[in-house]
Amino acid sequence: MEKFKTITSTAVPLPAENIDTDQIIPARFLKATDRERFGDNLFRDWRYDEKDQPKGDFVLNDDKYQGSILIAGKNFGSGSSREHAAWALVDYGFRVVVSSFFADIFTNNALNNGLLPVQVSGEFLSMILEKTISNPQEQVLVNLDDQEIKLLSSGASAHFEINSYKKQCLQNGYDNLDYLVNILDKVTRYEELTQKP
């Protein structure tokens, strides 16, 4: 996994609430056996019409809005456990998703792919959505070391929570698998001790 570094970027605002993983990547695009190119179908049915033409009113089709930070309404990533949702966001170029609330499985999937979910208050979310919608050039800074998200124009900032273990993993590019395969003797001892049927 890539190390997560401080990011300064413009942002893509998507104020809809309860964005489920079926919207992030519809089930019919889950037929691949590798992790490549899921970004092509990110938000497929919001982004393209039935003739595969881009829908003009969707933010990803609006050239004004670019950047590696997605800002979305509350309860982002609910529904299916498909990690393809995280792969699609990362493949498209996002490194951070900001919302006031994230679904549990999505959070794990995101962190396992170096995509940082930044949870902020509802008030801060409304403010940052408003600022980035009205000024597409607005620069947003996300600093993992200090656990801070900041609007560079006004200096308005918010602290965000992340577990210290997960933070270290992101900072160093470690994943849980590295840890788990090194404790297999412990696992075997546990099996013997508990006489697992």
Next chain:
Amino acid sequence: MAKTLFDKIWEQHVVDSIPDGPDVLYIDRHFIHEVTSPQAFAGLNSRGINVFRPERVFATADHNVPTIDQHLPIQEKLSRLQVEKLTENCKAHGIQLFHLTHKHHGIVHIIGPELGITQPGQTIVCGDSHTATHGAFGTMAFGIGTSEVEMVLASQCLMQYKPKKMRITVDGKLGQGVVSKDVILYIISTLGAGGGTGYFVEYAGSTFRNMSMEARMTVCNMSIEMGARGGLIAPDEKTFEYLKGRLYAPQGADYDRQVPNWKELFTDPDAVFDKELEIRAEDIPPMITYGTNPGMGIPVDQPIPSRAGEEKALEYMGLKKGEMLLDKTVNYVFIGSCTNARIEDFRAVAGLVKGKQKAENIRAYLIPGSKLVEKQIDDEGLRLVLEEAGFEIRQPGCSACLGMNDDKVPKGEYCVSTSNRNFEGRQGPESRTILASPLTAAATAINGKITDIRNLV
């Protein structure tokens, strides 16, 4: 200290604890399917790692498979490749696969319990958010992503932070025509689509005690639809009786030795939950959904509420605030999915439609959850009843619940569905899903419009 059932199962499975970090939990049973496992195996192969405990892993192809002509090669290329990949991976790593023509093939959350692979007190994971289904047996069961599937394959363990605990107590007798699906839709509409996020739920109270194992599975199945990681019900005599003699359950003396251990699986009387919700069974009516998440549910005979922020969902659904769904014409009915495709569901449907005909405008799909359920439908003579009523019975799979195969609801059409999600496009691009119980779905098929089951029974 008094403990919840969830605490007990968690503590029994801690292999290691990382300071200021997660616990490493041992996983007793790992179910895999064709859609969320290929990248996990590819990851293992690229690192040169073997599957650590293949005998604890069980595989089926369900999400992406056709529900007709399952004895023939799969026509659609990408689906075929995915199923072939699963077969290849299971063979290479010595994993039991219930392939498409196996007599025990079916939807992962149907066959696990049905074959007795699921047992009380276990930790169970699967790369599928409806893994909570297995919680009906007093297990800690939850959905995971593909990276986590890879971790479990490599180590039979998973790193987890302990979630908060919520207890939902429902007491009393359910009204006429009200079934377990209505109970869980009611709970989700009370808490909202994100109301359970961060929690693991225990369902308690006499209403759940009085439910069959199959009805309990329907409840636990939809725990994720309020955001909860999972939901469980303490095992009891019904649970032990259900498991007796099942293929992978302990047999004979082994079974007799296990039952006393299973009886220890309950929440201590003084245990404390982070959140409690109490509901009276008699307050629960037959429920349907009107929006694009399962939290948007109402009693079948009530108008669509006026709530801020639901405009986009209503526009998608072609509905208006204040509108009644009752008597609305729908053209599709889907009875199936890991939520409601067990034999009791089909018995209930057959009982209701016996001697009747579906309405002319209706196309009614009925998809058994497994080959064994399909066999029961035949053995009990239900096929004839259902087909005479005009229902189309297909072969087992996830089917129109998520529309990965050809079973899709056309653009703009409403479908009363016994599945678990009414997200935009879930049953096909621009399809409109209305979630309901098998009884409500069957009654709707007969009348050709949304029906209050209480007016029919």
